[in-house]
Amino acid sequence: MRHFPDVQKNAVVQALESASLSKIRRALRLLDELDREQRGPQLDVELLSTYNLEPVLPVLQLAMSCLPSVACPRLAPLESIESHIAQAAQRPAAAVFDARMIIWRIEEVLPEALYPFSHGFPERLAASVDQLLERIERVVALHRRNSPGTPLFLSTVPLPVHLANPVSAAQHCAGPYASVSRVNQKVYEVAKRGGGVHVLDLASWAAFEGETHADAMVDFLARQPLSAKGQVGFALFIARCLRSLIIPRHKVLAIDLDNTLWGGVVGEDGVNGLNFGHEFPGNVHLRIQRELLELKHRGVLLVLLSKNNEADARQAFESLPGMILKWEDFAVRKVNWNHKHENLRHAARVLGLGTDSIAFLDDSDYEREQMHQVMPEVLILNDSSDPLQTLRALWETDAFDSLIVTAEDRGRHRDYTLREAREVEGHKDDLEVFLKSLEMEATIDEVGPANIERVVTMLGKTNQFNLTTHRHSRGHVETMLASPGSIALALRLRDKFGDQGIIAVLLAVRGDNAATLVIDSFLVSCRALGRGVEDALWAAMLRRAERQSIQRLEAEYIPTAKNSIVAGLYNRLGLQRISHNSGSTCYLLEPVTFVESPPWIALKNENQ
């Protein structure tokens, strides 16, 4: 929403604060006036619910629009979960959507839990829960069968707000509360298996929101349980869960040092004069550090931006008792007297990332304002010098939201630290010598069930080294894999620092002529740039094409705001440019000639 013009922004804020339907409609009308680029990508979501969400649709549409997206929430008929999913295959037009949400609550799916003693507590109630757990499994299987590749968000069920004798309800392992826990545990388990199933944790949302999210009157009147305030919170929560589908998370958090990581100014107060530890106010800074360390382990790269003497800063990291963050936890450290925006631009270059993937935290109004003016694409998380507000900003931001934390995410810090080391080392030594010293081993596998999830994630997220930026769904990739003669490869890289995971993907399908291969997608994770893995993957593809008697290879470069780094790739790989317009450049390789793989990358499972 931060990129909306003020008129729209103010209308949205008023609408959400007041929860007034009139204001919500007005805000939606104003958003309709924006052009396509301002509105964001299309987001079609199918909602299946056991209660009436129709009154909530306008506010849900508004919340989704603010992601931003061209939001289209579609409501399936009430209480038709299984039959609606089963019929999806027969309704091809209706079956195309970006996500499906199943929203249920105990009042409809397990009403026995509200009146346990009227329903054979505990044995019969436990049996009813067992049946519901089986139903959850059946619904997920049905979704996978009829809508493969479409993300499914499965809701947990909130504890019932309107329940007599809550004290009794909590006293038995088969009582109402424990029954709700069993149901929700099943939802978590189903999602843990992956395969595009995610948790819409309405139970946690309702607990955070409190009793005021519910309105018994409208529930009885229209089977819609949410109060006006509850509707807004519900819609914002759903929109936040959907956000990760269309908006890449911020990859970098640049952080100030003094009065952020600790209280005080190390250059003036000395290490002994800093506030940090388990006593107030140092405990606020300690908690900020814990949050940052957690972000690092989830794959967000930390950059230290401080106007200080580096020696002073280092001394504090080394000698301030109880420090949570270590000097090495930062992928890049810029501690000097340069402008912070200059340092940040340099850090982005070192990391090979766009500056629009960076968020920034600083207690100084001046620094935040200067950053905003010079680099408006950087997301400024906090708006106050108060450390508690800084902490709240970290608690509340959706900038780092992701549905899945992969092994690649967890190892990202190490990879980028290596990158910074290479940046320094690259000036000293010949690049090839340096690359050899990394002891790289590539394993090139066909894309299949074992790696498709990572491949689809990469297709959805990779911006820079991506020739076509086709954001294929899992279903689409599966269709490509099934087409005769297709070549789909994923490259996993290991080096002396460990397993880097799958960092390059190439998808190709047969053209109109059976002897023609068309490159559909070719991408390399930005953390593996400059190592020559693209050449290794290209050579592996050519070897397979040769074995399949491919005579002609077609490829395309589709320029975006972020992929200029690969504008000359096909030229370098020896392809001939055959056509060019503003939307794409087409290349041809005929006859198909074999090329050598880079000598500094050992191929584990390739017959050279």
Place this chain on the structure above:
Amino acid sequence: MNNNDPLLDLLLEFFDLPADTRPEDIRQQLVPSWDSLAMVQLITELEGKFLVTFDIDEIQRLRSYDEIRDALSRRASLKAPLVS
């Protein structure tokens, strides 16, 4: 907008009615979009705007400008005045 009658303003905007619609013409029988869904949303809107909670008996009778005004007046007499 009629700044002296926030209820009239709310109903005109909510049902997207012409500004010169007379209050006595704002009745469920005469406003096509006043269906059961609109009724639920209107109750939420009224409760949010005027900070009141209706009881079941009142909700069954909220079918026109006059009836809503009467219900709000009964509630408002206990709290802040309805007309600003």
